[in-house]
Amino acid sequence: MTEAATVDARPVRRAARITPVSIFLWALRIAALAIILYGSYLSISSGRLSAAQWRDLFVFGISTGSVYALIALGYTMVYGVLRFINFAHGEVFMVGAMMAFYVANALATTTLWTSSPVVSLLIVLVAAMATSTSVAVIVERIAYRPLRGAPRLIPLITSIGASFTIQYLVRGLVGPSTKAFPRMEQLRGTTEILGVVILKSQVVVIVAALVMMAGLYLFVERTRTGKSMRAVSEDPETAALMGIDVDRTIVKVFAIGGAMAGVAGALWGLxxxxxxxxxxxxxxxxAFTSAVLGGIGNIVGAMLGGVSLGIFESVGPSLVLAGYEIPAFSQLKDVVAYAALVLVLIFRPTGILGERLAQERT
Amino acid sequence: MKMKRGLKLLALVGVLSLIIAACGGGEGGDTTTTAGGDEETTTSAAAEETTTSAAEGTTVPAGELGTVEVAAGEPIKIASAQTISGDTASLGTDQVRAIEIAIADKGEILGHPIELAFNEDEGCASEGGQTAATRITADPQVIAVIGTSCSGAGVPASNVITSAGRVLISGSNTSPVLTSDLAGNEGPEHHEGYFRTAHNDAIQGAAAATFVFEELGLTQVATINDGDPYTQGLTSAFEGAFTDLGGTIALSTAVTPDQTDMRPVLTEVAAAGAELIFFPIFQPAGDFVAEQALEVAGLEEVVLMGADGLLSDTYVVLPQTENMYFSGPQTPTGDAYDEFVAKYEAEYGEAPIQSFHAHAYDATNMVFTAIEEAATDDGSGNLSIDMQALRDSLHGMTYEGLTGSLSCDEFGDCAAPNIDILQNTAETADIAAVRGNILATYSAEQLGF
Incomplete structure (x- = not known):
């Protein structure tokens, strides 16, 4: 009844649009919020976790989330220009991580690994980026370019095929066994930043992800290439008429998405x-979920979506589910992550930053 | 208009990704697709075949499970369903090798050669067990299946194979749900026709709990399972025994087998004040628990303990598993076992890579003995093997094997096991060394079973 009262207070034109569906949606939104808030209240008031432990959960979430964000950039950029989801992107990430493993493993036997960790890390990053970029570009050339102009579902299905192809090619090349990344002694243990104790490896991941994302944002907003990407994303035909080579621009988008996935792969290994x-x-x-969460097609949205998803996953089970004393709640972190996606989409159907895109497109 | 189509597409993509997520649960994913459709037809076909052959079996009175006819000169077919790829491959490969050695040792049964007709991969997952069992039961000539490696795969496999009238005998399933809790209560997934030579985890859980409470002197323990029947059965057996001893289960929680970020769950463990984490799960999740436990504030001093699923050549070499405790079946001793290991090394170029090769060897030999007892020869070399008689023979058998004296109870538990508690130290470089570093041994009687 309270919803009805608040709605009544609105201007008449809005009130005219009230349908059973919108009432249901509002009830759902309020119920979901109430469940989350009450669960969080129960969980926090029980005093089970200390403040430092809550903060740690946030930091874990941000570090995983920044890797999601880096991968999500590839999904969102490709969606921006081609309007389809490149499902092979997860495999582009995996190939980068694989290459990072082999390079790191080779480096770990040399003195460079211990004497200058920064240089070794940079080598690993560059190798992973180069591999992922090449794979992304090759996939675009072989699997997607011949389908330019075909209905959007067709490249989508092709991308699923490409994903399996890459997976099993890698399986054939390196075998099905799990590979253990070499450790870097300098990255073990914790460090203190602004009075907060954080794992060194997580500092590296968060900083590297931030630098890459800031660089990408500037690249897209400030350079000619970035401008041409935005132009193609807005209207490929007009962009072509204005003298932009659309195919080249699309290759560049795949290359940049691949490079980000490569960085993500190397960081994941850490x-x-x-x-x-x-x-x-x-x-x-x-990462695909993150891209949708942030508003697909929106670069800053992908970053925000990734970090939010990481935090939801890490904090959510302990915060909401633990409050209701659900047994073995940590197992349900994926449920929490996808439920969070659904919730965000109920409140903002276009994602966290989706509106800008919607306005630009209509 | 354009927006609307975009949203529709997005919805479709969402649905598709969920479908892929559901299919891609593990490496077994690629093979599962064939299972769903074929399953019903093949099992019913197998059942039909059985009844026809039962009808044709004129010389012997056929039991209600039917008979398998093996014509003169034809091989006697058995099958293996083990995990032979992926992270748990060492568990299954070890046993497949033992089965091959057992077949070579036996040579022939009543003048018939023995053929390992199937070497299926159950992938240590429920879908893999279902697929493997369905493929195997499609061949009505297969008499017995040696498997599965993992209890999770054993649940559907036990159902499919015993429904087809065949026996399934495992060398490494240990979950109580597949047999009983050893206190006379039938497990929910027990089917007549299922046997195992591995220990029941009711015993392993009690052994681990007794060691932690009495030898390590710890009273606050957290357990982590991954939802698989093996890990759930073992953690709940541990919890029951540990509480009975007077200890406290500070936290009983779970992760998923493909989870990589264990830090949140380990933060919960730290908050619960656990002194020891008992996580009888598999790789790679087990790698992440051990690795990340070192990094979570409050767990600097925590003791880690795993079980037989992690007791593999690929796990104990990880640096983070140093000083970890493990429970596992006792490594057999004696000349017969040494002879077996010598054959294993000669054939495969390495020492046994997991803990259950001897159990699989015994399981295979028990099947051979049972076939010999259940088979009748019509005088010209044609064998008729009654499937009910085969089960009866296994139930009535007392078999002296590498792992000790085996006699099956009414729920299919054949072992009278001893459980070793082991520790991985800086000195133990490989799995053989870890298995030799025994801190304590508990027998079933000692634990009150």
Whole structure:
């Protein structure tokens, strides 16, 4: 009844649009919020976790989330220019992580690994970026360019095919076993930043992700290439008429998306030091979720979506589910992540930053 | 208009991704697709075949499970369903090798050669077990299946294979749900025709709990399972025994097998004040728990303990597993076992890579003995093997194997196991060394079973 009262207070033109569906949606929104808030209240008031532990959960979430964000950029940029979801992107990430593993493994036997960790890390990053970029560009050339102009579902299905192809090619090349990343002694242990104790590896991941994302944002907003990408994304035909080589621009978009995935792959190896040919699947799906969460097609949205999803996953089970004393709630972190996606979409159907895109397109 | 289509497409993509997510649960994903459609037809076909052959079996009175006819010179077919790829491959490969050695050792049964007709991969997952069992039961000549490696795969496999009238005998399923809790209560997934030579985790859980409480002197323990029947059965057996001893389960929680970020769950463990984490799960999730436990504030001093699923050559070499405790079946001793290991090394170029090769060897030999007892020869070399007699023979058998004296109870538990508690230290470089570093051994009687 309270919803009805608040709605009544609105201007008549809005009130005229009230349908049973919108009432249901509002009831759902309020119920969801109430469940989350009450669960959080129960959980926090029980005093189970200390303030430092809550903060740690946030930091864990941000570090995983920034990797999701880097991968999500590839999904969102490709969606921006071509309007389809490149499902092979998770595999582009995995290939980068695989290459990072082999390079890191080779470096770990040299003195460079211990004497100058920064240089070794840069080598690993560059190798992963180069591999992922090449794979992304090759996939675009072989699987997507011949389908330019075909209905959008067709490249979508092709991307699923490309995803399996890459997975099993990698399986054939390196075998199905799980590979353990070499450790870097300098990255072990914790460090203190602004009075907060954080794992060193997570500092590296968060800083690297921030730098890459800031660089990408400036690139897209400030350079000629970035401008041509935005132009193609807005209207490929007019962009072509204005003298922009659309195919070249699309290749560049794939290359940049691939490079970001490569960085993500190398960083993933630092935080979760083991991977196999299947490791790209779940992060890929999570990154796709992040892209949708942030508003697909929107670059800043993908970054925000990734970090939010990471935080939801990390904090959500302990915050909401634990409050209701659900047994083994940590197992349900994926449920929490996808439920959060649904919730955000109920409140903002276009995603966190989706509105700008919607306005630009109509 | 354009927006609307975009949203529709997005919805479709969402649905598709969920479907892919559902299909891609593990490496077994690629094979599962064939299972769904074929399953019903093949099992019913197998059942039909059985009844026809039962009808044709004129010389012997056929039991209600039917008979398998093996013509003169034809091989006696058995099958293996083990995990032979992916992270748990060492568990299954170890047993497949043992089955091959057992077949080579036996040579022939009543003048018939023995053929390992199937070597299916159950992928340590429920879908894999279903697929493997369905493929195997499609061949009505297969008499017995040695498997599965994982209890999770054993649940559907036990159902499919025993429904087809065949026996399934496992060398490494340990979950109580597949047999009983050893206190006379039938497990929910027990089917007549299922046997195992591995221990029941009711015993392993009690052994691990007793060691932690009495030898390590710890009273606050957190357990982590991954939802698989093996891990759930073992953690709940541990919890029951540990509480009975007077200890406290500070936290009983779970992760998913493909989870990589264990830090949130480990933060919960730290908040619960656990002194020891008992996580009888598999790789790679087990790698992440051990690795990340070192990094979570409040867990600097925590003791880690795993079980037989992690007791593999690929796990104990990880640096983060140093000082970890493990429970596992006792490594057999004696000349017969040494001889077996010598054959294993000669054939495969390495020492046994997991803990259950001897159990699989015994399981295979028990099947051979049972076939010999259940088979009748018509005088010209044609064998008729009654499937009910085969089960009866396994139930009535006392078999002296590598792992000790085996006699099956009414729910299919054949072992009278001893459980070793082991520790991985800086000195133990490989799995053989870890299995030799025994801190304690508990027998079933000692634990009150």
């Amino acid at each position: 935080v979760f030091p083991s991977l196999n040919f299947f490791s790209g699947f779940l992060p890929g799906i999570k």
